[in-house]
Amino acid sequence: MARHGHGRRVLVTVALALLISLGVTAGRQGAIGTEPGTGPFPQGVVVVGDSITARYDDDPGSPEQGWWSFVGRHFDTEVRTFAQSGSGYQRPGHRCGGNRFIDRPEAFKGPAPSVFIVEGGRNDWATCRQGGLVESTDAAVQQxxxxxxxxxxxxxxxxxxxxxxxxxxxxxxPWQQRRITSIVHTAAKRHGLEYVATKGSLDRPGRTVDGVHPTLAGSRALGDVVIDALSKRPPR
Known part of the structure; x- marks a missing residue:
């Protein structure tokens, strides 16, 4: 009998330890923003973008931590990304063999997010023709x-x-920056969408690895711009 009692006590102890362990794990997941339902954006954030989003991860301390990761962790909310290097509003990614923003209907599937962010345009200075790149016209980008x-x-x-x-x-x-940024800004205003300027976040020394893609400092700076914008009431 004593042996059976001892066995039951061991089982209870193990069960309690397991429950405590599960509770700690769930708490950690919520704290790092991997599940929706917490913070000011309970339905999470969706990002459609290019390599500025696609090349990066959600690992704190990683040199490749993305701007969107800083945003999600700041607001304690889930971020889902639908991004591809080389892509844009009109330009397909992956050396003209990928897809454009408009070719990603999966970004709209499931529960509607609290915030939907479009990050891109950097690649739209050119379009694909016969497998190569040619400079795009203002009218084509605007359309x-x-x-x-x-x-x-x-x-x-x-x-x-x-x-x-x-x-x-x-x-x-810099010329293409002014041209494409003006087109995107004007279109956002015409549609009544919230526009967030990012000038200054990546064009300072040490903010990019190749003049285009962010270093960790660049991703953090871009994340700060977005965090500041989302912390304010959206303009009416």
Whole structure:
């Protein structure tokens, strides 16, 4: 009998330890923002973007931690990314073999997010023709941006806060930066969407690895710009 009692006590002890362990794990997950339902954006954040989003991870302390990771962890909310290197409003990614923002309907599936962010435009200075790149016209970029914003507005409820980031741009190609940024900004205003300027976040020394893609400092700086914008009431 004593042996059976001892066995039951061991089982109870193990069960309690397991429950405590599970509780700690769930608490950690909530703290790092991997589950929706906490913070000011309980339905999470969705990001559609290019390599400024796609090349980076959600690991604190990693040199590749993404701007969106800093945003998600600041607000303690889940961030889902639908991003591809080389892509844009009109330009397919992966050396003209990938897809454009508008080719990602999966970004609109599932429960509507609290915030929907469009990050991109950096690649739209050029378009693909016969497998190569040719400089795009202002009219072509404007048409592609307007078309995608139409899709975003139709696909999301009014409860979702739609944010358009000015194309994050490093020090390379300043003329293209002014040209493409102006087109995206004007289109966002025309559609009545919230626009967040990112100028200054990546064009300072040490903010990019190659004049285009962020270093950790660059991702943190871009994340800070977005955090500051989301912390304010959206403009009416």
């Amino acid at each position: 592609a941006v307007d078309r995608y914003f139409d899709v975003v507005e139709r696909s999301l409820p009014r409860t979702t806060r739609i944010v358009v980031l000015g194309p994050p741009w490093g020090p390379l190609d």
